[in-house]
Amino acid sequence: xxSKTASVPYGIWVSIFIVVPMILVVIFAFxxxxxxxxxxxxxxxxxxxxxxxxxxxxxxxxTAISLLVGYPLAYIxxxxxxxxxxxxxxxxxxxxxxxxxxxxxxxxxxLEDNGIINTVIASLGFPKFHMINTAGAVVLGMVYxxxxxxxxxxxxxxxxxxxxxxxxxxxxxxNQGRVFRKVIxxxxxxxxxxxxxMVFVPAVSTxxxxxxxxxxxxxxxxxxxxxxxxxxxxxxxxGSAISLVLMVLILICMGIMNQFDDGEERGGGLMI
Amino acid sequence: MKTxxxxxxxxxxxxxxxxxxxxxxxxxxxxNTMSRSVWSGFSLKWYTRLFEDRMIMEALKNxxxxxxxxAVVATILGTIAAIGINGINNKLARRMMMNLTxxxxxxxxxxxxxxxxxxxxxxAQKMGGLSLGMVSLVLAxxxxxxxxxxxxxxxxxxxxxxxxxxxxxxxxxNPLRAFFKVVLPEISPGIITxxxxxxxxxxxxxxxxxxxxxxxxxxxxxxxxxTRKRISPEINALSTLxxxxxxxxxxxxxxxxxxEKRLEEGKxxxx
Numbered sequence: 001x002x003s004k005t006a007s008v009p010y011g012i013w014v015s016i017f018i019v020v021p022m023i024l025v026v027i028f029a030f031x032x033x034x035x036x037x038x039x040x041x042x043x044x045x046x047x048x049x050x051x052x053x054x055x056x057x058x059x060x061x062x063t064a065i066s067l068l069v070g071y072p073l074a075y076i077x078x079x080x081x082x083x084x085x086x087x088x089x090x091x092x093x094x095x096x097x098x099x100x101x102x103x104x105x106x107x108x109x110x111l112e113d114n115g116i117i118n119t120v121i122a123s124l125g126f127p128k129f130h131m132i133n134t135a136g137a138v139v140l141g142m143v144y145x146x147x148x149x150x151x152x153x154x155x156x157x158x159x160x161x162x163x164x165x166x167x168x169x170x171x172x173x174x175n176q177g178r179v180f181r182k183v184i185x186x187x188x189x190x191x192x193x194x195x196x197x198m199v200f201v202p203a204v205s206t207x208x209x210x211x212x213x214x215x216x217x218x219x220x221x222x223x224x225x226x227x228x229x230x231x232x233x234x235x236x237x238x239g240s241a242i243s244l245v246l247m248v249l250i251l252i253c254m255g256i257m258n259q260f261d262d263g264e265e266r267g268g269g270l271m272i
Numbered sequence: 273m274k275t276x277x278x279x280x281x282x283x284x285x286x287x288x289x290x291x292x293x294x295x296x297x298x299x300x301x302x303x304n305t306m307s308r309s310v311w312s313g314f315s316l317k318w319y320t321r322l323f324e325d326r327m328i329m330e331a332l333k334n335x336x337x338x339x340x341x342x343a344v345v346a347t348i349l350g351t352i353a354a355i356g357i358n359g360i361n362n363k364l365a366r367r368m369m370m371n372l373t374x375x376x377x378x379x380x381x382x383x384x385x386x387x388x389x390x391x392x393x394x395x396a397q398k399m400g401g402l403s404l405g406m407v408s409l410v411l412a413x414x415x416x417x418x419x420x421x422x423x424x425x426x427x428x429x430x431x432x433x434x435x436x437x438x439x440x441x442x443x444x445x446n447p448l449r450a451f452f453k454v455v456l457p458e459i460s461p462g463i464i465t466x467x468x469x470x471x472x473x474x475x476x477x478x479x480x481x482x483x484x485x486x487x488x489x490x491x492x493x494x495x496x497x498x499t500r501k502r503i504s505p506e507i508n509a510l511s512t513l514x515x516x517x518x519x520x521x522x523x524x525x526x527x528x529x530x531x532e533k534r535l536e537e538g539k540x541x542x543x
Contacts, residue, residue, distance in 0.1 A: 003355060003359045004360055004361075005356065006353070006356030008356065010353030010422075013415070017414075019372070021387030021388050021390060024387060024394060025387045028390060076280065077281075088281070094519070095288050097522065098514065098518060099491075100478070101496055102295065105495075105499050106294055108499075109295070144287070201380055202380070204380070205380035205383070208496070225382055226382075229483060236390065246383060247383050
Protein backbone atom coordinates (compact mmCIF):
# COMPACT_ATOMS: atom_id res chain seq x y z
CA UNK A 1 0.00 0.00 0.00
CA UNK A 2 1.87 2.98 -1.31
CA SER A 3 0.20 6.36 -1.44
CA LYS A 4 2.48 9.31 -0.89
CA THR A 5 -0.37 11.79 -1.32
CA ALA A 6 -1.73 10.67 2.05
CA SER A 7 1.13 12.53 3.76
CA VAL A 8 0.08 15.86 2.20
CA PRO A 9 -2.48 16.92 4.86
CA TYR A 10 0.02 16.08 7.59
CA GLY A 11 2.73 17.98 5.71
CA ILE A 12 0.48 21.04 5.67
CA TRP A 13 -0.34 20.65 9.36
CA VAL A 14 3.33 20.30 10.31
CA SER A 15 4.24 23.36 8.24
CA ILE A 16 1.61 25.53 9.92
CA PHE A 17 1.94 24.31 13.50
CA ILE A 18 5.58 23.29 13.82
CA VAL A 19 7.67 24.97 11.11
CA VAL A 20 5.99 28.39 11.10
CA PRO A 21 6.00 28.71 14.93
CA MET A 22 9.71 27.86 14.99
CA ILE A 23 10.37 30.50 12.32
CA LEU A 24 8.35 32.97 14.40
CA VAL A 25 10.55 32.26 17.44
CA VAL A 26 13.64 33.01 15.33
CA ILE A 27 12.07 36.18 13.87
CA PHE A 28 11.00 37.44 17.30
CA ALA A 29 14.42 36.68 18.74
CA PHE A 30 16.11 38.89 16.15
CA UNK A 31 13.68 41.82 16.10
CA UNK A 32 12.69 44.58 18.52
CA UNK A 33 9.19 45.64 19.54
CA UNK A 34 8.61 47.59 16.32
CA UNK A 35 9.82 44.73 14.15
CA UNK A 36 13.28 46.00 13.19
CA UNK A 37 16.26 43.68 13.06
CA UNK A 38 18.35 43.70 16.21
CA UNK A 39 20.86 41.56 18.04
CA UNK A 40 20.15 43.16 21.41
CA UNK A 41 17.78 40.35 22.52
CA UNK A 42 20.42 37.70 21.97
CA UNK A 43 22.98 39.95 23.66
CA UNK A 44 20.60 40.47 26.59
CA UNK A 45 20.45 36.70 27.18
CA UNK A 46 24.04 37.06 28.39
CA UNK A 47 22.77 38.92 31.48
CA UNK A 48 21.03 35.75 32.54
CA UNK A 49 24.06 33.50 32.26
CA UNK A 50 23.81 32.78 36.00
CA UNK A 51 20.25 31.46 35.49
CA UNK A 52 21.44 29.32 32.57
CA UNK A 53 24.33 27.98 34.63
CA UNK A 54 22.04 27.23 37.57
CA UNK A 55 19.57 25.39 35.32
CA UNK A 56 22.30 23.33 33.69
CA UNK A 57 23.95 22.62 37.04
CA UNK A 58 20.74 21.53 38.80
CA UNK A 59 19.60 19.62 35.71
CA UNK A 60 22.95 17.82 35.53
CA UNK A 61 22.87 16.88 39.23
CA UNK A 62 19.30 15.59 38.87
CA THR A 63 20.32 13.58 35.80
CA ALA A 64 23.34 12.10 37.60
CA ILE A 65 21.26 11.11 40.64
CA SER A 66 18.57 9.60 38.39
CA LEU A 67 21.25 7.54 36.63
CA LEU A 68 22.88 6.37 39.88
CA VAL A 69 19.55 5.45 41.47
CA GLY A 70 17.86 4.23 38.30
CA TYR A 71 20.58 1.97 36.94
CA PRO A 72 20.60 -0.56 39.80
CA LEU A 73 16.81 -0.68 39.79
CA ALA A 74 16.65 -1.21 36.01
CA TYR A 75 19.24 -3.96 36.40
CA ILE A 76 17.34 -5.66 39.22
CA UNK A 77 14.10 -5.52 37.24
CA UNK A 78 15.75 -6.92 34.12
CA UNK A 79 17.00 -9.90 36.13
CA UNK A 80 13.67 -10.84 37.72
CA UNK A 81 11.09 -13.29 36.40
CA UNK A 82 8.97 -12.40 33.37
CA UNK A 83 5.80 -11.71 35.34
CA UNK A 84 7.60 -9.70 37.99
CA UNK A 85 9.29 -7.70 35.24
CA UNK A 86 6.05 -6.54 33.67
CA UNK A 87 4.50 -5.71 37.06
CA UNK A 88 7.56 -3.74 38.22
CA UNK A 89 7.82 -1.80 34.95
CA UNK A 90 4.14 -1.00 35.18
CA UNK A 91 4.78 0.32 38.71
CA UNK A 92 7.61 2.50 37.41
CA UNK A 93 5.35 3.96 34.73
CA UNK A 94 2.26 4.47 36.84
CA UNK A 95 3.31 7.68 38.65
CA UNK A 96 4.18 9.20 35.27
CA UNK A 97 0.53 9.10 34.34
CA UNK A 98 -0.47 11.18 37.30
CA UNK A 99 -0.38 14.89 36.62
CA UNK A 100 3.09 16.16 37.44
CA UNK A 101 1.72 19.26 39.13
CA UNK A 102 -0.07 17.04 41.63
CA UNK A 103 3.02 14.94 42.25
CA UNK A 104 5.09 18.05 42.82
CA UNK A 105 2.38 19.49 45.03
CA UNK A 106 2.54 16.31 47.11
CA UNK A 107 6.21 16.97 47.73
CA UNK A 108 5.31 20.43 49.02
CA UNK A 109 3.16 18.69 51.62
CA UNK A 110 6.03 16.43 52.56
CA LEU A 111 8.86 18.95 52.62
CA GLU A 112 7.23 21.96 54.30
CA ASP A 113 8.63 23.27 57.56
CA ASN A 114 5.51 21.91 59.28
CA GLY A 115 5.13 19.13 56.76
CA ILE A 116 4.95 15.40 57.20
CA ILE A 117 8.67 14.65 57.15
CA ASN A 118 9.37 17.38 59.70
CA THR A 119 6.48 16.21 61.89
CA VAL A 120 7.99 12.74 61.92
CA ILE A 121 11.48 14.08 62.62
CA ALA A 122 10.17 16.28 65.45
CA SER A 123 8.21 13.44 67.02
CA LEU A 124 11.42 11.40 67.12
CA GLY A 125 13.02 14.25 69.06
CA PHE A 126 15.29 15.65 66.39
CA PRO A 127 15.39 19.33 65.41
CA LYS A 128 13.33 20.34 62.38
CA PHE A 129 15.06 20.48 59.06
CA HIS A 130 14.48 23.24 56.52
CA MET A 131 13.93 21.62 53.13
CA ILE A 132 11.35 23.51 51.07
CA ASN A 133 12.48 26.47 48.93
CA THR A 134 16.04 25.21 48.58
CA ALA A 135 17.99 24.14 45.52
CA GLY A 136 18.03 20.64 47.00
CA ALA A 137 14.22 20.51 46.93
CA VAL A 138 14.27 21.52 43.25
CA VAL A 139 16.71 18.71 42.44
CA LEU A 140 14.56 16.27 44.39
CA GLY A 141 11.50 17.37 42.42
CA MET A 142 13.35 16.88 39.14
CA VAL A 143 14.60 13.42 40.11
CA TYR A 144 11.17 12.42 41.30
CA UNK A 145 9.38 13.57 38.17
CA UNK A 146 11.85 12.37 35.56
CA UNK A 147 13.48 9.22 36.98
CA UNK A 148 11.03 6.92 35.13
CA UNK A 149 12.42 8.33 31.86
CA UNK A 150 15.83 7.06 33.00
CA UNK A 151 14.70 3.65 34.25
CA UNK A 152 12.64 2.70 31.19
CA UNK A 153 15.30 2.97 28.44
CA UNK A 154 17.91 1.41 30.76
CA UNK A 155 15.57 -1.47 31.46
CA UNK A 156 14.78 -2.07 27.79
CA UNK A 157 18.49 -2.29 26.94
CA UNK A 158 19.37 -4.45 29.95
CA UNK A 159 16.45 -6.82 29.36
CA UNK A 160 17.51 -7.41 25.75
CA UNK A 161 21.13 -8.06 26.73
CA UNK A 162 22.44 -11.53 25.90
CA UNK A 163 23.07 -13.18 29.24
CA UNK A 164 25.57 -15.65 27.80
CA UNK A 165 28.04 -12.80 27.19
CA UNK A 166 28.07 -12.11 30.93
CA UNK A 167 28.50 -15.80 31.71
CA UNK A 168 31.34 -16.02 29.21
CA UNK A 169 33.12 -13.15 30.94
CA UNK A 170 32.67 -14.87 34.30
CA UNK A 171 33.95 -18.17 32.88
CA UNK A 172 37.00 -16.35 31.62
CA UNK A 173 37.76 -15.29 35.17
CA UNK A 174 36.39 -11.75 35.46
CA ASN A 175 35.06 -10.83 38.90
CA GLN A 176 31.71 -9.07 39.35
CA GLY A 177 33.09 -5.54 39.22
CA ARG A 178 35.08 -6.31 36.12
CA VAL A 179 32.13 -7.95 34.38
CA PHE A 180 30.11 -4.83 35.05
CA ARG A 181 32.78 -2.42 33.84
CA LYS A 182 33.90 -4.40 30.81
CA VAL A 183 30.68 -6.05 29.62
CA ILE A 184 27.41 -4.84 31.11
CA UNK A 185 28.10 -1.09 31.18
CA UNK A 186 29.46 -0.81 27.61
CA UNK A 187 26.57 -2.88 26.26
CA UNK A 188 24.01 -0.73 28.07
CA UNK A 189 25.46 2.58 26.81
CA UNK A 190 22.62 3.24 24.31
CA UNK A 191 20.14 3.07 27.20
CA UNK A 192 22.33 5.29 29.38
CA UNK A 193 22.56 7.90 26.61
CA UNK A 194 18.87 7.92 25.88
CA UNK A 195 18.05 8.03 29.61
CA UNK A 196 20.36 10.97 30.15
CA UNK A 197 18.81 12.97 27.30
CA MET A 198 15.28 12.10 28.37
CA VAL A 199 15.91 13.33 31.92
CA PHE A 200 18.21 16.25 31.16
CA VAL A 201 16.02 17.99 28.53
CA PRO A 202 12.87 18.34 30.67
CA ALA A 203 14.90 18.99 33.84
CA VAL A 204 16.82 21.90 32.30
CA SER A 205 13.70 23.48 30.82
CA THR A 206 11.32 22.99 33.75
CA UNK A 207 9.62 25.98 35.32
CA UNK A 208 6.98 24.59 37.61
CA UNK A 209 9.17 22.48 39.83
CA UNK A 210 11.43 25.42 40.61
CA UNK A 211 8.42 27.62 41.33
CA UNK A 212 6.70 25.14 43.62
CA UNK A 213 9.66 23.65 45.48
CA UNK A 214 12.36 26.27 45.02
CA UNK A 215 10.53 29.38 46.19
CA UNK A 216 11.61 32.58 44.49
CA UNK A 217 15.33 32.15 44.98
CA UNK A 218 15.98 29.35 42.54
CA UNK A 219 14.92 30.87 39.22
CA UNK A 220 15.52 28.61 36.20
CA UNK A 221 15.50 29.17 32.41
CA UNK A 222 11.90 28.00 32.21
CA UNK A 223 10.81 30.62 34.77
CA UNK A 224 12.63 33.26 32.77
CA UNK A 225 10.80 32.30 29.57
CA UNK A 226 7.49 32.15 31.44
CA UNK A 227 8.07 35.67 32.82
CA UNK A 228 8.69 37.10 29.35
CA UNK A 229 5.51 35.62 27.86
CA UNK A 230 2.93 35.45 30.64
CA UNK A 231 4.58 37.12 33.58
CA UNK A 232 5.40 40.55 34.86
CA UNK A 233 8.35 41.19 32.56
CA UNK A 234 6.29 40.87 29.35
CA UNK A 235 8.78 40.88 26.46
CA UNK A 236 8.17 38.15 23.85
CA UNK A 237 11.24 39.21 21.87
CA UNK A 238 13.57 38.54 24.77
CA GLY A 239 11.55 35.42 25.63
CA SER A 240 12.02 34.11 22.08
CA ALA A 241 15.74 34.82 22.26
CA ILE A 242 16.01 32.85 25.53
CA SER A 243 13.96 29.99 24.00
CA LEU A 244 16.21 29.97 20.96
CA VAL A 245 19.36 29.84 23.09
CA LEU A 246 17.82 27.05 25.19
CA MET A 247 16.98 25.08 22.05
CA VAL A 248 20.49 25.48 20.61
CA LEU A 249 21.99 24.56 23.98
CA ILE A 250 19.98 21.36 24.14
CA LEU A 251 20.80 20.48 20.54
CA ILE A 252 24.51 20.88 21.37
CA CYS A 253 24.13 18.71 24.50
CA MET A 254 22.36 16.04 22.48
CA GLY A 255 25.03 16.24 19.78
CA ILE A 256 27.73 15.68 22.41
CA MET A 257 25.77 12.80 23.92
CA ASN A 258 25.37 11.16 20.52
CA GLN A 259 29.14 11.24 20.09
CA PHE A 260 29.38 8.70 22.89
CA ASP A 261 26.90 6.50 21.13
CA ASP A 262 28.66 4.46 18.45
CA GLY A 263 25.41 4.42 16.51
CA GLU A 264 25.21 0.64 16.35
CA GLU A 265 21.90 0.55 18.06
CA ARG A 266 20.06 3.79 18.57
CA GLY A 267 18.49 4.58 21.92
CA GLY A 268 16.62 2.39 24.32
CA GLY A 269 13.85 1.98 21.80
CA LEU A 270 11.40 4.01 23.83
CA MET A 271 11.80 7.37 22.17
CA ILE A 272 11.36 6.05 18.67
CA MET B 273 16.07 -11.75 44.02
CA LYS B 274 18.63 -11.27 46.73
CA THR B 275 17.69 -9.46 49.92
CA UNK B 276 19.72 -6.35 49.07
CA UNK B 277 17.98 -6.12 45.71
CA UNK B 278 14.60 -6.47 47.37
CA UNK B 279 15.35 -3.77 49.94
CA UNK B 280 16.70 -1.46 47.23
CA UNK B 281 13.65 -1.98 45.01
CA UNK B 282 11.34 -1.37 47.94
CA UNK B 283 13.14 1.87 48.84
CA UNK B 284 12.96 3.27 45.30
CA UNK B 285 9.27 2.42 45.07
CA UNK B 286 8.70 4.00 48.46
CA UNK B 287 10.26 7.17 47.04
CA UNK B 288 8.04 6.94 43.95
CA UNK B 289 4.79 6.23 45.76
CA UNK B 290 5.02 7.99 49.13
CA UNK B 291 3.84 11.37 47.79
CA UNK B 292 0.96 9.76 45.93
CA UNK B 293 -0.23 7.88 49.00
CA UNK B 294 0.06 11.02 51.09
CA UNK B 295 -2.16 12.84 48.59
CA UNK B 296 -4.71 10.04 48.64
CA UNK B 297 -4.80 9.67 52.42
CA UNK B 298 -5.27 13.37 53.01
CA UNK B 299 -8.14 13.53 50.55
CA UNK B 300 -10.13 11.70 53.23
CA UNK B 301 -9.01 14.04 55.99
CA UNK B 302 -11.76 15.76 57.98
CA UNK B 303 -10.10 19.07 58.64
CA ASN B 304 -11.06 22.62 57.86
CA THR B 305 -7.69 24.09 58.49
CA MET B 306 -5.08 25.05 55.98
CA SER B 307 -2.74 22.43 57.36
CA ARG B 308 -2.12 19.66 54.92
CA SER B 309 -0.34 17.38 57.34
CA VAL B 310 -2.50 16.99 60.44
CA TRP B 311 -4.90 14.05 60.46
CA SER B 312 -8.25 14.71 62.09
CA GLY B 313 -10.54 11.86 61.12
CA PHE B 314 -12.09 10.23 58.07
CA SER B 315 -14.47 12.19 55.88
CA LEU B 316 -15.70 12.34 52.31
CA LYS B 317 -16.54 16.01 52.45
CA TRP B 318 -13.80 17.10 50.04
CA TYR B 319 -15.29 14.80 47.44
CA THR B 320 -18.75 16.33 47.78
CA ARG B 321 -17.26 19.83 47.74
CA LEU B 322 -15.30 18.90 44.65
CA PHE B 323 -18.44 18.09 42.71
CA GLU B 324 -20.12 21.27 43.92
CA ASP B 325 -17.17 23.37 42.76
CA ARG B 326 -18.37 25.06 39.56
CA MET B 327 -14.86 26.11 38.48
CA ILE B 328 -13.46 22.60 38.73
CA MET B 329 -16.40 21.09 36.88
CA GLU B 330 -16.09 23.72 34.14
CA ALA B 331 -12.36 23.00 33.84
CA LEU B 332 -13.05 19.26 33.76
CA LYS B 333 -15.61 19.77 30.98
CA ASN B 334 -13.12 21.81 28.91
CA UNK B 335 -10.39 19.25 29.47
CA UNK B 336 -12.59 16.39 28.30
CA UNK B 337 -13.89 18.26 25.24
CA UNK B 338 -10.35 19.18 24.20
CA UNK B 339 -9.05 15.65 24.84
CA UNK B 340 -11.82 13.97 22.85
CA UNK B 341 -11.61 16.35 19.88
CA UNK B 342 -7.80 16.37 19.87
CA ALA B 343 -7.55 12.57 20.18
CA VAL B 344 -10.07 11.91 17.40
CA VAL B 345 -8.61 14.46 14.96
CA ALA B 346 -5.01 13.48 15.77
CA THR B 347 -5.88 9.80 15.29
CA ILE B 348 -7.49 10.33 11.87
CA LEU B 349 -4.86 12.76 10.63
CA GLY B 350 -2.02 10.72 12.16
CA THR B 351 -3.19 7.45 10.63
CA ILE B 352 -3.45 9.03 7.17
CA ALA B 353 -0.03 10.60 7.73
CA ALA B 354 1.48 7.25 8.74
CA ILE B 355 0.13 5.66 5.55
CA GLY B 356 1.60 8.54 3.56
CA ILE B 357 5.01 8.38 5.29
CA ASN B 358 5.06 4.62 4.83
CA GLY B 359 4.48 5.22 1.12
CA ILE B 360 7.38 7.62 0.64
CA ASN B 361 10.16 5.76 -1.16
CA ASN B 362 12.65 8.61 -1.28
CA LYS B 363 14.93 8.08 1.72
CA LEU B 364 15.75 11.75 2.18
CA ALA B 365 12.13 12.93 2.06
CA ARG B 366 11.16 10.17 4.44
CA ARG B 367 13.88 11.05 6.94
CA MET B 368 12.87 14.70 6.80
CA MET B 369 9.25 13.77 7.53
CA MET B 370 10.35 11.61 10.48
CA ASN B 371 12.58 14.35 11.87
CA LEU B 372 9.72 16.84 11.71
CA THR B 373 7.53 14.27 13.44
CA UNK B 374 10.08 13.78 16.20
CA UNK B 375 10.75 17.49 16.69
CA UNK B 376 7.92 18.21 19.16
CA UNK B 377 9.00 15.16 21.17
CA UNK B 378 12.65 16.22 21.35
CA UNK B 379 12.14 19.95 21.75
CA UNK B 380 11.62 21.23 25.30
CA UNK B 381 7.87 21.46 25.84
CA UNK B 382 8.13 25.05 26.95
CA UNK B 383 9.64 26.02 23.58
CA UNK B 384 6.84 24.23 21.70
CA UNK B 385 4.38 26.05 23.96
CA UNK B 386 5.73 29.55 23.41
CA UNK B 387 6.20 28.99 19.67
CA UNK B 388 2.53 28.01 19.32
CA UNK B 389 1.54 30.97 21.47
CA UNK B 390 3.46 33.27 19.13
CA UNK B 391 1.67 31.72 16.15
CA UNK B 392 -1.81 32.16 17.60
CA UNK B 393 -1.17 35.69 18.82
CA UNK B 394 0.45 36.64 15.51
CA UNK B 395 -2.47 35.26 13.47
CA ALA B 396 -4.98 37.01 15.74
CA GLN B 397 -3.15 40.32 15.30
CA LYS B 398 -2.83 40.09 11.54
CA MET B 399 -6.15 38.58 10.59
CA GLY B 400 -8.32 38.95 13.65
CA GLY B 401 -10.57 36.23 14.97
CA LEU B 402 -8.71 33.23 16.32
CA SER B 403 -7.08 34.24 19.60
CA LEU B 404 -6.10 32.14 22.59
CA GLY B 405 -8.91 29.94 23.88
CA MET B 406 -10.61 26.63 23.17
CA VAL B 407 -9.74 26.66 19.47
CA SER B 408 -6.04 27.34 19.99
CA LEU B 409 -5.96 24.73 22.77
CA VAL B 410 -7.47 22.08 20.51
CA LEU B 411 -5.07 22.95 17.65
CA ALA B 412 -2.07 22.83 20.00
CA UNK B 413 -3.15 19.51 21.50
CA UNK B 414 -3.66 17.94 18.06
CA UNK B 415 -0.15 19.09 17.16
CA UNK B 416 1.61 17.49 20.11
CA UNK B 417 -0.53 14.31 19.97
CA UNK B 418 0.15 13.64 16.26
CA UNK B 419 3.70 12.21 16.65
CA UNK B 420 2.51 9.64 19.19
CA UNK B 421 -0.28 8.42 16.88
CA UNK B 422 2.06 8.25 13.87
CA UNK B 423 4.74 6.41 15.83
CA UNK B 424 2.28 3.80 17.05
CA UNK B 425 0.62 3.25 13.64
CA UNK B 426 3.83 3.14 11.52
CA UNK B 427 5.23 -0.13 12.96
CA UNK B 428 1.89 -1.87 12.31
CA UNK B 429 1.97 -0.69 8.68
CA UNK B 430 5.53 -1.98 8.29
CA UNK B 431 4.58 -5.35 9.77
CA UNK B 432 1.64 -5.69 7.42
CA UNK B 433 2.07 -7.73 4.25
CA UNK B 434 1.55 -5.16 1.48
CA UNK B 435 0.46 -7.91 -0.89
CA UNK B 436 -2.77 -8.23 1.09
CA UNK B 437 -3.91 -4.81 -0.12
CA UNK B 438 -3.01 -5.68 -3.71
CA UNK B 439 -4.73 -9.05 -3.44
CA UNK B 440 -7.94 -7.37 -2.25
CA UNK B 441 -7.83 -5.09 -5.28
CA UNK B 442 -7.14 -8.00 -7.64
CA UNK B 443 -10.22 -9.66 -6.21
CA UNK B 444 -12.30 -6.67 -7.22
CA UNK B 445 -12.23 -4.24 -4.28
CA ASN B 446 -11.81 -0.59 -5.14
CA PRO B 447 -8.92 1.07 -3.25
CA LEU B 448 -11.18 2.61 -0.59
CA ARG B 449 -12.98 -0.66 0.09
CA ALA B 450 -9.67 -2.54 0.13
CA PHE B 451 -8.41 -0.05 2.69
CA PHE B 452 -11.40 -0.40 5.02
CA LYS B 453 -11.71 -4.17 4.62
CA VAL B 454 -8.04 -5.19 4.66
CA VAL B 455 -5.65 -2.49 5.86
CA LEU B 456 -7.68 -0.93 8.65
CA PRO B 457 -8.32 -4.19 10.57
CA GLU B 458 -4.60 -5.00 10.36
CA ILE B 459 -3.40 -1.68 11.76
CA SER B 460 -6.27 -1.02 14.17
CA PRO B 461 -4.33 -2.08 17.31
CA GLY B 462 -1.78 0.64 16.55
CA ILE B 463 -4.53 3.17 15.88
CA ILE B 464 -6.29 2.41 19.17
CA THR B 465 -3.05 2.54 21.18
CA UNK B 466 -2.24 5.86 19.52
CA UNK B 467 -5.68 7.24 20.30
CA UNK B 468 -5.52 6.23 23.98
CA UNK B 469 -2.06 7.79 24.25
CA UNK B 470 -3.25 10.99 22.58
CA UNK B 471 -6.23 11.14 24.93
CA UNK B 472 -4.19 10.67 28.13
CA UNK B 473 -1.45 13.06 26.96
CA UNK B 474 -4.03 15.70 26.20
CA UNK B 475 -5.74 15.33 29.58
CA UNK B 476 -2.41 15.51 31.37
CA UNK B 477 -0.80 18.35 29.44
CA UNK B 478 0.01 21.47 31.35
CA UNK B 479 2.97 23.29 29.84
CA UNK B 480 1.73 23.66 26.26
CA UNK B 481 -1.83 24.40 27.44
CA UNK B 482 -0.51 27.03 29.83
CA UNK B 483 0.89 29.07 26.94
CA UNK B 484 -2.00 28.57 24.52
CA UNK B 485 -5.08 28.79 26.74
CA UNK B 486 -5.57 32.51 27.28
CA UNK B 487 -8.21 32.68 29.99
CA UNK B 488 -9.73 29.25 29.30
CA UNK B 489 -9.33 26.86 32.21
CA UNK B 490 -8.37 23.24 31.80
CA UNK B 491 -7.94 20.91 34.74
CA UNK B 492 -4.13 21.05 34.89
CA UNK B 493 -4.24 24.85 34.57
CA UNK B 494 -6.79 25.04 37.35
CA UNK B 495 -4.66 22.76 39.51
CA UNK B 496 -1.74 25.06 38.88
CA UNK B 497 -3.68 28.15 39.93
CA UNK B 498 -4.84 26.25 43.04
CA THR B 499 -1.30 25.37 44.06
CA ARG B 500 -0.38 29.04 43.91
CA LYS B 501 -3.27 30.35 45.95
CA ARG B 502 -4.79 29.01 49.14
CA ILE B 503 -4.75 25.26 48.82
CA SER B 504 -7.86 23.26 49.51
CA PRO B 505 -7.96 19.49 50.11
CA GLU B 506 -10.36 19.38 47.16
CA ILE B 507 -7.23 19.15 45.08
CA ASN B 508 -6.33 15.93 46.92
CA ALA B 509 -9.77 14.48 46.24
CA LEU B 510 -9.40 15.44 42.62
CA SER B 511 -5.97 13.82 42.33
CA THR B 512 -7.24 10.62 43.95
CA LEU B 513 -10.05 10.37 41.41
CA UNK B 514 -7.65 11.09 38.54
CA UNK B 515 -5.22 8.48 39.83
CA UNK B 516 -8.00 5.89 40.00
CA UNK B 517 -9.06 6.78 36.45
CA UNK B 518 -5.51 6.42 35.13
CA UNK B 519 -5.10 3.11 36.94
CA UNK B 520 -8.28 1.84 35.29
CA UNK B 521 -7.18 3.04 31.85
CA UNK B 522 -3.75 1.41 32.21
CA UNK B 523 -5.37 -1.85 33.27
CA UNK B 524 -7.56 -1.75 30.16
CA UNK B 525 -4.54 -1.10 27.93
CA UNK B 526 -2.61 -3.90 29.59
CA UNK B 527 -5.46 -6.36 29.24
CA UNK B 528 -5.78 -5.41 25.58
CA UNK B 529 -2.08 -5.96 25.01
CA UNK B 530 -1.96 -9.31 26.70
CA UNK B 531 -5.05 -10.41 24.76
CA GLU B 532 -3.38 -9.27 21.57
CA LYS B 533 -0.26 -11.23 22.49
CA ARG B 534 -2.34 -14.33 23.17
CA LEU B 535 -4.10 -13.92 19.83
CA GLU B 536 -0.77 -13.62 18.05
CA GLU B 537 0.55 -16.69 19.81
CA GLY B 538 -2.65 -18.47 18.88
CA LYS B 539 -2.19 -17.52 15.24
CA UNK B 540 1.40 -18.74 15.33
CA UNK B 541 0.27 -22.09 16.73
CA UNK B 542 -2.46 -22.45 14.08
CA UNK B 543 -0.06 -21.90 11.19
